[in-house]
Amino acid sequence: MDIALDQKVLPRYPFLKESQELARRHVESLEEFLASSPGAAALDRAKERVIAALTQKKEFQDEAARNLRPEFEIAGYALARVLVSCVGDRLLVDRLARYESERASFFLATEDPEIRRFVAMSIGIDTGADALPVIDYVELVTHMRDLRWRLVNRDVRQGTVHLAPGEIDDLIRERIRVILVDHMPLRVPSGICERLAPATKEIAALQQQQALEQFGEIKEEAFPPCINALIRAITEGTNLTHMGRFAITSFLHTVGMSTTGIAEIFSRAPDFDVEKTMYQVEHISGRGGTEYTPPSCATMRTFGLCANRNKDCERVNHPLSYYRLRKNVKKKRG
Ligand code: SF4
Numbered sequence: 001m002d003i004a005l006d007q008k009v010l011p012r013y014p015f016l017k018e019s020q021e022l023a024r025r026h027v028e029s030l031e032e033f034l035a036s037s038p039g040a041a042a043l044d045r046a047k048e049r050v051i052a053a054l055t056q057k058k059e060f061q062d063e064a065a066r067n068l069r070p071e072f073e074i075a076g077y078a079l080a081r082v083l084v085s086c087v088g089d090r091l092l093v094d095r096l097a098r099y100e101s102e103r104a105s106f107f108l109a110t111e112d113p114e115i116r117r118f119v120a121m122s123i124g125i126d127t128g129a130d131a132l133p134v135i136d137y138v139e140l141v142t143h144m145r146d147l148r149w150r151l152v153n154r155d156v157r158q159g160t161v162h163l164a165p166g167e168i169d170d171l172i173r174e175r176i177r178v179i180l181v182d183h184m185p186l187r188v189p190s191g192i193c194e195r196l197a198p199a200t201k202e203i204a205a206l207q208q209q210q211a212l213e214q215f216g217e218i219k220e221e222a223f224p225p226c227i228n229a230l231i232r233a234i235t236e237g238t239n240l241t242h243m244g245r246f247a248i249t250s251f252l253h254t255v256g257m258s259t260t261g262i263a264e265i266f267s268r269a270p271d272f273d274v275e276k277t278m279y280q281v282e283h284i285s286g287r288g289g290t291e292y293t294p295p296s297c298a299t300m301r302t303f304g305l306c307a308n309r310n311k312d313c314e315r316v317n318h319p320l321s322y323y324r325l326r327k328n329v330k331k332k333r334g
Pocket of ligand 1 (some may be wrong): 298300316
């Protein structure tokens with residue numbers, strides 16, 4: 001399918017090959033671009049994008065209504081991915097991918113049908129389809145949590161899964177999200193990350209603040225029994241499995257503990273090795289692209305990490321929900 005997209009349309013779908021080509025024609029060297037005034041404006045837009053992603057804003061403005069030229073708007077999108085990659089936190093990568101997919105989906109909803117079809121086709125989806133081969137369907141919905149996407153809940157006939165009206169839009173949004181997640185974090189030269197440090201520090205601080213606002217002050221006494229058991233195991237010098245280290249690190253990181261705070265917990269181990277620990281903690285906290293979200297109770301059980309269950313555990317299906325629950329109880333009791 002071949003149509004020429006108007007330059008004004010391209011910033012709505014900056015992940016398209018056509019959009020990237022337009023930006024590349026105007027940005028030869030990233031270093032030089034960042035030193036120019038359009039570069040500074042694009043960086044501001046990039047920051048705005050990441051902050052909107054972090055704060056989960058759902059209002060999207062058509063870039064044509066802004067003053068920046070389309071190629072620099074697209075450069076803003078590219079720079080947002082660079083910023084997130086420099087911060088190196090998996091949660092941020094997920095948030096940006098989600099934001100970008102929702103943004104594109106917002107514009108697609110009212111887009112000219114030909115353009116809509118073109119954008120969808122460019123990511124391998126036919127907007128006219130009312131059924132998908134089972135293999136394609138399963139691949140698309142792997143990370144969709146709503147039960148209605150489970151294959152057992154679908155109308156499957158002759159190797160195809162039938163779609164209800166409107167569902168194709170959800171699948172397009174999900175495909176965009178997955179494509180973006182799969183391509184991040186980017187490998188950014190350290191010199192560029194250093195240059196972007198003022199912006200990445202601001203973003204990291206906002207992220208930290210958000211974590212603190214979500215979970216408030218860290219209260220070890222509200223930790224679920226599984227996490228306490230892991231802390232005890234560390235203190236007693238027990239060798240944890242990778243999943244055990246991942247569970248405790250991602251949990252502590254999500255409730256707002258700093259990398260140094262987490263390393264301090266690991267320092268309770270008799271054979272504590274500061275360098276190795278910092279490397280592992282940073283890696284699990286997201287720098288290596290490892291999945292960030294702490295495991296659910298079901299996963300903890302599968303890996304033999306659900307220890308000392310108590311009656312509050314019956315009310316939750318995630319260690320983070322346990323923590324929230326216990327903190328709220330403590331707050332109410334003053
Ligand atoms: S039920 Fe969940 S919160 Fe409770 S101990 Fe097991 S994994 Fe932890």
